[in-house]
Structure formats: C-alpha cells, structure tokens
Amino acid sequence: MYILLALIGACVLGIGVHYLIGGRDLRGVIVTPAIATATAAATYTGMQWAGVGEDSVWLWLASLLGSIVVAAVVTLGLVASRRRSDAQARASLGI
Template sequence: MELLFVALGGAILGIAARYTLPRRAEYGVVVVPAIGTATAAILWVALTWLGMAWDSGWIWLITLVGAAAVSAGAALLIGRTRAASDERLLATLSSGTATA
C-alpha cells in the first residue's frame, strides 16, 4: 500500500516539475510525471531491499526528494535537448542542404 502512495507522490512531484519549469512545450504532458512516478517507485523498492523500514521518515524523505530532483533534472534536460535539436533541424531544412 505504501508503494502506491509513494508512486502517487512521485507523480504529483513530476506534475509540479512539468508546470513550474521552462520549456514544457518541448515534450509530452506525461513524460516528466511518468519519470517522477518510476523514480519514486524504484527508489522506494531499493531502499526497502536495503533494509529501511517503511514507517521510517527517512525512506519517505529520500524517496520524495529523489523523485523531485530527478523529475526537475529530466524536465530541464529534455527541454533543452529538444529545443537545440529543433533549432538544428530548422537550420538544416532552411539552408536547403537536406537530402531525402
């Protein structure tokens, strides 16, 4: 049951990262929340395998801060990479050197 709650928390943090960081028009609506959800679930399972108790405050803190950090990093990286790729493609297409 706790895994469900932590996955929901990761999704909410991913949604927050998507709508508070720049260049959100460069990638899909579900990409960053999905990354937040997956990160939270993976961190939670890894920490429980390492012996952390589910009712400890530290496992919650580590998992949710990690999910927020990965979501924010992914949003910034994907947005910047996609914008640079689009600019290169536009320059190539407008120069007339593109081949089919």
C-alpha cells in the first residue's frame, strides 16, 4: 500500500516539474508526470525486491527524488529533440 504514496507523490512532483521546464507547447501535459510515476514504480518495486524496507529513507528518496531527476532529464531531452526536429523541418521547407 505504501507504493501508492510513492506513486502519487511522484505524479504530483512530476506535474510541478512539467510547469518548471520550458517548452510546454512542444510536449503533452502528461508526459513528465507519467515518466516520473513509471520511474518511481520501477524504483520502489526494485528496491523492495532487493530487501529495502518501507521504513527506509533511502527507498523514499530514491523513488521520489530519483524519479523527478529522471523525468526532468528525459523531458529536457524530448524538448531539445523536438526543437531540433522543428528547426530541420523549417530549414527544409525554407521557412
């Protein structure tokens, strides 16, 4: 049941990261929170299988803060890729 707290927390923090990172018009509104939530689920589950208890602060830090870092990096990569793609399309069209 505690995994739900981690997933909800990661999703909420992912929404915050979505609004902090520029280029919102180049990606969907759910991309960053979805990446954060999926990463938190994988991290939490992996650490549970590795034997880390639910009362460990490392489980919560890794699943919440780690997922936010991964989501921010992936989102920045997506925005940069989209900007390059758009610039190439404009250049090939002569716009």
